[in-house]
Amino acid sequence: xxxxxxxxxxxxxxxxxGGFGFVPAHAQEPVTIGLVVPLSPPGDPTAGQLIRRGAExxxxxxxxxxxxxxxxxxxxxxxxxxxxxxxGVAAYRRVVGEDKAVAVTGFFHSSVNIxxxxxxxxxxxxxxxxxxxxxxxxxxxxxxxxRTHLIDPLRVAAWLEFMQKxxxxxxxxxAETSDYxxxxxxxxxxxxxxxxxxxxxxxxxxxRTSTDLTPQLLQVKAFxxxxxxxxxxxxxxxxxxxxxxxLAITPAVPMLVSYDAPIRPQFWQLHPNTGDKLYFIAYYSPxxxxxxxxxxFTKAYEEKYKESPVYSSLNGFGDVAIxxxxxxxxxxxxxxxxxQSLENGKFAxxxxxxxxxxxxxxVFWHNFSPPVLILQFQRPGQDWKEAEVAYESGx
Amino acid sequence: MWSLELFTQALIAGVVIGVIYALMALGITFxxxxxxxxxxxxxxxYMLGSYAQYLIVAYWLGPDLxxxxxxLSAATVFFVGWLIEPILIKPMFTGGIERxxxxxTVVTIALLLLLRNLATAISGxxxxxxxxxxxxxxxxxxxxxxxxxxxxxxxxxxxALFTFLLKxxxxxxxxxxxxxxxxxxxTAGVDVLSLDxxxxxxxxxxxxxxxxLLAPVFMVYPTDGVVTTTKGFEIIVIxxxxxxxxALIAGVxxxxxxxxxxxxxxxAYQNAYGFVLLLLVLALRPSGLFGERLRxx
Numbered sequence: 001x002x003x004x005x006x007x008x009x010x011x012x013x014x015x016x017x018g019g020f021g022f023v024p025a026h027a028q029e030p031v032t033i034g035l036v037v038p039l040s041p042p043g044d045p046t047a048g049q050l051i052r053r054g055a056e057x058x059x060x061x062x063x064x065x066x067x068x069x070x071x072x073x074x075x076x077x078x079x080x081x082x083x084x085x086x087x088g089v090a091a092y093r094r095v096v097g098e099d100k101a102v103a104v105t106g107f108f109h110s111s112v113n114i115x116x117x118x119x120x121x122x123x124x125x126x127x128x129x130x131x132x133x134x135x136x137x138x139x140x141x142x143x144x145x146x147r148t149h150l151i152d153p154l155r156v157a158a159w160l161e162f163m164q165k166x167x168x169x170x171x172x173x174x175a176e177t178s179d180y181x182x183x184x185x186x187x188x189x190x191x192x193x194x195x196x197x198x199x200x201x202x203x204x205x206x207x208r209t210s211t212d213l214t215p216q217l218l219q220v221k222a223f224x225x226x227x228x229x230x231x232x233x234x235x236x237x238x239x240x241x242x243x244x245x246x247l248a249i250t251p252a253v254p255m256l257v258s259y260d261a262p263i264r265p266q267f268w269q270l271h272p273n274t275g276d277k278l279y280f281i282a283y284y285s286p287x288x289x290x291x292x293x294x295x296x297f298t299k300a301y302e303e304k305y306k307e308s309p310v311y312s313s314l315n316g317f318g319d320v321a322i323x324x325x326x327x328x329x330x331x332x333x334x335x336x337x338x339x340q341s342l343e344n345g346k347f348a349x350x351x352x353x354x355x356x357x358x359x360x361x362x363v364f365w366h367n368f369s370p371p372v373l374i375l376q377f378q379r380p381g382q383d384w385k386e387a388e389v390a391y392e393s394g395x
Numbered sequence: 396m397w398s399l400e401l402f403t404q405a406l407i408a409g410v411v412i413g414v415i416y417a418l419m420a421l422g423i424t425f426x427x428x429x430x431x432x433x434x435x436x437x438x439x440x441y442m443l444g445s446y447a448q449y450l451i452v453a454y455w456l457g458p459d460l461x462x463x464x465x466x467l468s469a470a471t472v473f474f475v476g477w478l479i480e481p482i483l484i485k486p487m488f489t490g491g492i493e494r495x496x497x498x499x500t501v502v503t504i505a506l507l508l509l510l511r512n513l514a515t516a517i518s519g520x521x522x523x524x525x526x527x528x529x530x531x532x533x534x535x536x537x538x539x540x541x542x543x544x545x546x547x548x549x550x551x552x553x554x555a556l557f558t559f560l561l562k563x564x565x566x567x568x569x570x571x572x573x574x575x576x577x578x579x580x581x582t583a584g585v586d587v588l589s590l591d592x593x594x595x596x597x598x599x600x601x602x603x604x605x606x607x608l609l610a611p612v613f614m615v616y617p618t619d620g621v622v623t624t625t626k627g628f629e630i631i632v633i634x635x636x637x638x639x640x641x642a643l644i645a646g647v648x649x650x651x652x653x654x655x656x657x658x659x660x661x662x663a664y665q666n667a668y669g670f671v672l673l674l675l676v677l678a679l680r681p682s683g684l685f686g687e688r689l690r691x692x
Binding site (some may be wrong): 039040041042045046049177204205206207209210211212214215216218219222223234235238239242243246247248266269270272 | 396398400401404405408412515519521522523524526531537538539540543613614616617618619621622623653654655656657658662663664665666
């Protein structure tokens with residue numbers, strides 16, 4: 001009887017311990033990372049797909065090395081935000097509530113990131129903004145909010161310096177009525193006044209669902225600016241390029257696109273005659289030095305997609321890599337431990353040098369900003385990698 | 396920033412876009428007047444037309460034959476509607492369904508979701524354009540793209556042709572009879588169920604034509620019909636449900652209100668000016684500018 005009891009006790013302990021390896025049963029469960037990206041309009045679906053490509057390759061990288069926490073594989077829970085705040089909130093709730101994501105990243109539209117952060121504050125699972133730039137994302141100093149993208153004040157400082165260098169005195173900004181668009185208008189106006197710059201600024205806004213921007217552009221034409229800043233995202237950005245050319249505003253008045261959409265493969269298919277001489281913000285140049293994992297990623301991306309990676313994919317990869325490292329450093333999938341790890345740790349990213357998220361002042365809280373470049377196409381159909389560097393921050 | 400030149404430019408731009416909006420509204424109002432249902436998936440038929448135009452121009456005919464492509468695109472969408480009607484819409488009249496309005500709403504919203512998701516799955520969410528080789532034109536002081544001006548002229552031609560079909564042909568007579576009284580038309584020997592199929596096809600074909608004409612102007616993507624459909628519904632309420640001249644006049648009024656409002660009041664509320672106009676019309680004429688008041692026993 002005693003022997004039977006001993007065998008039963010041993011069997012129970014064996015089963016509880018998870019077999020000979022004494023590995024807990026949950027040890028083989030995958031670790032889920034939430035990816036909330038725009039995969040359909042009115043969001044920018046191209047950006048969403050590019051970020052997703054990067055995130056998926058980060059999984060290949062870490063799972064190829066055996067996963068995290070001694071053998072647990074990483075998996076993604078991907079949700080479409082449609083670029084709408086309410087879509088982002090629903091997506092965040094789903095990946096955290098149903099799929100038990102340990103962190104959520106991929107955010108592209110600022111308004112989506114801001115809305116999701118409000119829910120994250122109560123649900124406690126950290127967010128990392130992949131390509132969201134509005135100040136409020138980190139300026140609210142939420143414990144859960146992190147970001148690896150260029151923030152509005154730095155973007156605005158960069159283009160104001162660029163305008164000064166080029167001697168642009170009259171500038172029109174046409175922006176969508178989102179946190180991103182309105183935030184950039186407000187910040188540009190604030191910095192012009194604060195720095196007492198000799199720039200006369202005309203600001204116009206439009207609803208993101210608008211397809212006809214003629215009324216706004218007619219006012220731009222009447223203003224006779226030296227530069228037109230295009231603060232549309234996705235289809236409105238493309239429509240503004242075309243409609244400004246129709247109204248004969250461009251190319252006489254140069255246009256600056258507020259983000260790096262012109263580096264995308266389909267840009268010249270959409271704008272074969274109107275994209276020439278366009279200025280655009282970029283955050284990555286193929287000439288810059290990459291980290292070890294960044295080099296691995298570039299090679300893997302080129303092999304898989306037969307084209308060079310762009311910033312959205314690089315940052316999608318980098319953010320998932322940061323979450324994987326934070327889980328390893330925390331030795332836990334508990335979101336609180338991951339937040340502590342993100343605040344105190346150093347992380348390899350696609351660019352050279354470590355990423356940290358210091359508890360810094362103002363908008364720099366939990367924030368890592370890449371350098372900012374302004375590139376300009378020199379001829380129709382030009383590969384963005386050969387575009388002229390018209391401005392580089394810090395130089 | 397008032398100036399006569401800016402006012403004229405905004406006015407002309409409003410008229411051009413308004414006529415194009417009207418083409419979309421015409422399909423909605425026509426289907427309503429015959430089949431007595433609101434087709435919530437009109438935007439998706441617009442989208443089908445835009446994709447058809449893109450495929451035909453980009454892979455077959457080239458941008459110089461855009462007008463042939465537009466006719467083929469509209470015909471394709473007509474055919475799709477003609478095929479769908481007996482499966483989804485006809486049971487409204489033959490299946491013993493009591494709450495026809497509810498049935499039509501559920502079925503067409505389901506169709507909307509199906510078509511939109513199919514487009515995303517097949518073509519991806521990316522924007523595309525068939526391109527255009529048409530040179531720009533000057534409409535008074537307003538520079539206009541050749542593609543948009545061509546869409547404007549083609550929309551006017553399509554509306555004229557549609558009016559001719561309704562007023563001067565036997566088919567039009569039968570359609571008008573059915574729109575006045577389905578039972579009366581049946582009594583006179585009209586095959587109303589066959590006519591429903593044709594009417595649904597023509598209605599969605601008009602939306603497909605709008606999509607094809609606007610493909611090089613507003614680009615092609617899975618939800619490209621959403622805005623135009625919203626405008627279409629605004630127009631039929633302003634112009635009066637079932638009225639062809641109402642659709643044209645309300646379309647122009649909407650386009651002008653949006654253009655002038657966005658230029659001289661505040662550009663951020665461009666989409667709101669149409670709703671202000673709509674509320675004004677509803678307050679003064681609840682049945683719309685050209686709508687007929689229905690008597691209820």
